Amino acid sequence: MANTVQGTQSFARSIGLLQHICDRASPPTLGDLLDECFFTRPTLYRLLNGLEAEGLIVQLRDKSYKPGPRLINLARSALATSDIRERARDALVRVRDQTGETVHLAVPSGDGLVYIDKIESLETVRMNSTVGTFVPLHSSGVGKAYLAALSDEELAAILDTVTLAPITPFTTIDPIKLREQITQCRAQGFVFDNQENETGIVCFGAAILDEDAKPIAAISISVPLFRLKKDISHYTAALKECVRWLSEDAI
Amino acid sequence: MANTVQGTQSFARSIGLLQHICDRASPPTLGDLLDECFFTRPTLYRLLNGLEAEGLIVQLRDKSYKPGPRLINLARSALATSDIRERARDALVRVRDQTGETVHLAVPSGDGLVYIDKIESLETVRMNSTVGTFVPLHSSGVGKAYLAALSDEELAAILDTVTLAPITPFTTIDPIKLREQITQCRAQGFVFDNQENETGIVCFGAAILDEDAKPIAAISISVPLFRLKKDISHYTAALKECVRWLSEDAI
DNA sequence: GTCGCACTGTCCACATTATGGGCAATTAGT
DNA sequence: ACTAATTGCCCATAATGTGGACAGTGCGAC
Structure with a gap:
């Protein structure tokens, strides 16, 4: 919000609106958006038309708006050009095989991270997260791993700006404790x-x-x-070996 | 290009640029984009900064740009809110089981379609290679099926505007033949x-x-x-039953 | 049936915002 | 160290996006 690049106001507005529509539980109508966003009616109307013309949203029969299929097309390119995803794949499968549990790969995006790959546990009881999910820095294994790998200055700068929202009753919301x-x-x-980040699920994380x-x-x-084993080195050993291997062969 | 919604010029430019970056085989640099797009340097620079500030593209160490992870996050919402995808899933699996072949689901997007689901034998289904792929109307099973289901007027309107680009040597590029x-x-x-659409692959398609x-x-x-069976009713019977079932229970 | 209400869709003068010529800063190559 | 090619950045200009006010549309109540 604060980071205003000069000369892109309307673009930022449009993308903000798109994000808002994507975050909604149910497809919002123009009236809903008028209440929720701080746009005047004509502006909102124009932004929506612009998004729709580009196929980024589609208007349903009841005039409500939902994310459009072009987003899926664009995301395919993003996944295809992610070299870390390609490079990590085999190593992630190895970790899954060693531990038997679900393994996620995430990259920073905005003030958090986005899962870009997931190797499913072979067990019947699994998490129901998916590729593309956004997770905060302070309430996820990948997030805290990312923070821990930053320099002290970078860490301090981020902790100053980010608000530690409680996601579950267990979420650390005290900056000192974090x-x-x-x-x-x-x-x-x-x-x-x-x-x-999710009640009943614990994570071990490390940064590449x-x-x-x-x-x-x-x-x-x-x-x-x-299902958590008492000897957590079962998990951490596989994890550490994996990130060491992936960090070493960085170009 | 032609359908210019009033009051969204800069937004359309930004999205066009984003699409161009996504379509590139290798991450383009600012100089590349200057040659390929018709933007002046400051404009291009500003648009890129706007896209980057939103996380839609990321700048690599060599100053080149590639699609960013936020696109994957946005696409997740698009997939999650696609009710036709949810509704069709079981029926598609059935068709796969009946025929043993890969089944695709596509929805219209711009002047073509985008695959939003894929059922393949013995493969884990995730957002992988082909989901998100854009296919033209005239050179794909889903595209021609969509065209065939339109009214004569709608069909004529589309065939007038779309250029029939040759994708393979077999692509129909003559409007009369199409x-x-x-x-x-x-x-x-x-x-x-x-x-x-792809040499060595034939498709049977039908619209929902x-x-x-x-x-x-x-x-x-x-x-x-x-691997094509002589008796194509093996495929077409399953296909027709599937679309009949899915079309009937439309809300 | 028709009245009223709440919603979507549109016009147009204004000024804020995006534009691009030109130049400075930075990096790469010899 | 010098040159060449690139990226990065002002700032005057006008074109673009903005929003107040209003018109059209569909739906339910009586």
Whole structure:
């Protein structure tokens, strides 16, 4: 919101509106959007027409709007050109096979991360998350792993701007505690997410670094609490080996 | 291009640029884009900054631009809110099981269609290679099926504006022949795509209609030529049953 | 049937916003 | 270190997006 690039106001408005429509549980109508967004009627109307003309949204019979299929087409390109996804695939499958649990790959996007790949657990009870899901920095294994891999300055800068919204009752909303967790995680080489993003699910996370030791992605192993093994090195060993391997062969 | 909605010029430019970047085989640099698009340097620079600020593109170390992860997040919403995808899933699996071949579901987007689901034998279904692919109207099973389900006026209007680009040596590029094919297809209840979109692959397609008998989606069965059964009713019977079932229970 | 209400869709003068010529800063190559 | 090619950035200009006010449309109540 604050980061206003000069000369792109209307574009930012349109994308903000698109995001809002995508985030809605049910397709909003023009009236809904008038209440929820701070646009005047003609402006909103024009923005919607622009989005619709581009196929980014489609208008349903009842005049409500929902995300359009062109987004799926654009996303395909994004997935296809993600070299980290390609490179990590085999290693992620290996981690899944070693641990038997679901493995996620995420990359930073905005003030959080987006899952760009998922290797499913072979067990019958699984998580119901999907590729494309946005997760906050403070309440997910991949998020905290990403934070822990940043420099102190970068970390401080982000923690100052981000609000720690409670996602579950377990979510860390105290910046001090979060910082403690991150410090601890740096020492042990992985992060632990204790049901902070989804009740009943714990995660182990670690970041993938580029040649400058900057995080470019993060992976996590998600385990249903009831199935969690006592010896967590079962998970963390596989995780650490994976990120070491992927970080080393960074171009 | 032609359909210019008033008051959205800069937005249309930005999306056009984004599409161009997504369509590129390799991430373009600012110089590349200056040659390929008709923007002045400052304009292009500003548009790129706007796209990057929104996370729709990311700038690589060598200053080139590629599609960003936010597109994947937006696409997830598009897939999640696609009721036809949800509704068709079971029926598509049935067709796959009956024929043993890959089944696609596509919806119209711009002057073509986009695959929004794919059922393949013994493959985990996720947002992978072909979901999100754009296919032209004239050179694909789903495209011709969609055309065949339109009224004569709508069909004529579209055939006047669309250029029949040759995708393979088999692609129908003669409007007269295409119209003949469509007429024939209407009579028999399905369309046949003889390697027109991919050499070595033939498709059988049919459209899914809403309560007003207007096409809202199309499905196709893709068969490698070498494996094609002599008795094509093996495919077309399953296909026709599927679309009849899906068209009937339209809300 | 027709009245009233709430909604979607549109016009047009205004000024805010995007535009692009030109130039500075940065990187790559010899 | 010097040149060449690239990226990055002002700022005057006018073209573009903005929003107040109003017209059209569909739907339910009485």
